[in-house]
Amino acid sequence: MITRTCGYTHYMPVEKGPAVPGPRRRVTQRDIARLSGVSQATVSLVLNNRLDGGVRIAADTRQRVLDAIRETGYVADPIARRLADHYNRIIGVFTYEPVFPSGARDFFHPFLLGLEEQAERLGCDLLLLTSAPVDGGRRRMFAEGSRIRLADGCVLLGQEVDRGDLERLVTEGIPFVSVGRRDDAGGPVPYVGADYPAATAALVERAATLGHERIAYVGRGEGPESYADRLRGFRAAAAKAGVAYGRIPVAATEKLDAAVAEGVTAVFLEEPADIPAVTAWAADRGLDVPGDLSVVALGDPTRPVSIDLDVTGFTIPRREMGRQALDVFLGLLGSGAEERAEADVQRLLPCELHDGATLAPAPTGRNHS
Amino acid sequence: MITRTCGYTHYMPVEKGPAVPGPRRRVTQRDIARLSGVSQATVSLVLNNRLDGGVRIAADTRQRVLDAIRETGYVADPIARRLADHYNRIIGVFTYEPVFPSGARDFFHPFLLGLEEQAERLGCDLLLLTSAPVDGGRRRMFAEGSRIRLADGCVLLGQEVDRGDLERLVTEGIPFVSVGRRDDAGGPVPYVGADYPAATAALVERAATLGHERIAYVGRGEGPESYADRLRGFRAAAAKAGVAYGRIPVAATEKLDAAVAEGVTAVFLEEPADIPAVTAWAADRGLDVPGDLSVVALGDPTRPVSIDLDVTGFTIPRREMGRQALDVFLGLLGSGAEERAEADVQRLLPCELHDGATLAPAPTGRNHS
DNA sequence: TCAAGATGATAATACGTATTATCATCTTGA
DNA sequence: TCAAGATGATAATACGTATTATCATCTTGA
DSSP, X not given: OOOOOTTOOOOOOOOSSSOOSSXXXXXXXXXXXXXXXXXXXXXXXXXXXXXXXXXXXXXXXXXXXXXHXXXXXXXXXXXXXXXXXXXXXXXXEEESSOSXXXXXXXXXXXHHHHHHHHHHHHTOEEEEOTTSOEETTEEOTTOTTOOGGGSSOEEEEOSSOOHHHHHHHHHHTOOEEEESOOOOSSSOOOEEEEOHHHHHHHHHHHHHHTTOOEEEEESOOOSSHHHHHHHHHHHHHHHHHTOEEEEESSOOHHXXXXXXXXXXXXXXXXXXXXXXXXXXXXXXTTOXXXXXXXXXXXXXXXXXXXXXXXXXXXXXXXXXXXXXXHHHHHHXXXXXXXXXXXXXXXXXXXXXXXXXXXXXXXXXXXXXX | OOXXXXXXXXXXXXXXXXXXXSSOOOOOHHHHHHHHTSOHHHXXXXXXXXXXXXXXXXXXXXXXXXHHHHHHTOOOXXXXXXXXXXXXXXXXXXXXXXXXXXXXXXXXXXXXXXXXXXXXXXXXXXXXXXXXXXXXXEXXXXXXXXXXXXXXXXXXXXSSOOHHHHHHHHHHTOOEEEESOOOXXXXXXXXXXXXXXXXXXXXXXXXXXXXXXXXXXXXXXXXXXXXXXXXXXXXXXXXXXXXXXXXXXXXXXXXXHHHHHTTOOEEEESOGGGHHHXXXXXXXXXXXXXXXXXXXXXXXXXXXXOSSOOOBEEEOOHHHHHHHHHHHHHHHHHSOHXXXXXXXXXXXXXXXXXXXXXXXXXXXXXXXX
């Protein structure tokens, strides 16, 4: 059922008569045409100054038209222009996580900055698809009355993206790009992601160089692609460096205790949000960080979690991801299918390593106790 | 000269033949009409659910159309809708301050949260008008190719809003609302602002009650309406309470020294950003805050400026301003000129006073030294 | 003088939706 | 049985601009 809400009522044209200063009718090409004694088509041709297609306009005719335009202050109606043009230059932004709590928004903020910066540069507008209904804490993309097609396509934001939505976007041929890598969904998914495997691997290698022989990954390592990517990079690098490794599903004290008992000297946290819990546990157990135990965060917290501890980790290039997401999106629009296959529509951007102070040489005489 | 940028190339209709998943033609009312065996006009009538005008659609016909719409995910093209002089449930958001530095965005963030929350509730989408060209550090609203008319109207954000733009919005009859009070611009400007005069006056009265007999306003007190409002509230309340008052244009040390020498015992800071400078100056002069001098901030800093000092002031209800701005905007759309005059299109929301710890009883034996 | 090409402008049409006047068919009541 | 009204749907048109096919006139050269 389609109803009007939102306070929109039927448009009432202004009555003729003594000019109420209300919305004046705008000057159109027809007016210009009448004033300068030419046709509307000629006005359009003058405006668009088209030299190709063998179209010619005499100099004096052109001048008459331009004069009329100047006198009236005519400006082409952007709406009509776009209708004849097919593209809106509007790029939808779909965020999965709801607005509340505002923490989620803070998380998106850097991405949005990058998107907005690039949109401004490219002369596009961003449409925040806030009208999508929230259901079970997540926005629904293709719900009844979805307005996803309002825009030329969309950019997807969210830690975890609905697989069904992705498949539908792919099959329907709606141009889109995901901020964050996504697995194929009935076809390759265009994305701009962070290179978690490489960043994680680099930190593992560094730990190996510092003498750590047993390390642990703390986190799910599955679900969102960003988690899986971290674990994959972790495993590959540990295996290559000949370091013994294991995974702890959650940062629970007993799990951490067990890991240390088994000789683990460095923990890699999938979620930087776990830093406070882990450091609190370490303090409770009398473990010095990084003297007794090194702690590495596989990412950077959106907001600082701890003032007094500079945790080793890496920085996710959120702003740059936003910027390039828009580039990829526009690349998709312009090209045909073949070109698109060649185009660079899946990008992983490098993360910058952050040295910090919590990754130190492995303690001696404590391993394999 | 009109050129194409933004990577948008001329629209190429998809050739018939084996379906290349390329950019699909968008679904139109014609498609829906064909699918459900009715005319385009009928589709439009069903969509707009018009009961007036004596238009009737049989229940089963309506259902067939609705089914086709659901199956195809059809959404009306906002451009065409707008051209046919209708609303598209898109609300433009125009921000004057450029995206950079990101500090400006942080400032807008709470407003945007409120806007987005309400847009979600009302089923509207927000269009960030990022395409407006930046000139001299500020966005230009009516530049060549302005897309301000893409939306049903717009919400204005910015500390200082261009007067010429306001006048043009008013005279062209474009529905809009300002977040923050604005002076008339060839007509009343719809706004949702913070009640700075009342909040400032309340703090002045409190200071008077605490025995302060000479107080100073630190800031411009003019330019943006928000500054002028603060100073107006300050003056009125001080005069009414019989308190001597003066204004210091900037928080410069010599000015502050002079004020204290004249017996000022409380300073009211127009810009909370001045807090660090003033407290540093006070510390340098050996003045205890609030023992020797009370400090009041006329607003709340976007990000905390000082950890160790809980400054007395008030909170600007940014989120609520965003919410109500959308309400006012929608109110404008629905009504004619007469109704609009009566509608509540100029709102000042109360600020919540923040007690803090920097406003204390005036020191004795120090006044009028 | 005449055909071919150059020049200049326009009529017609498309883009997708909303609205109104109109038409065709069915129902109702005496 | 028939006129009047009710019901249901559509054809036609408008919104303002861009583009293409077409047309009319002029120029050129032998």
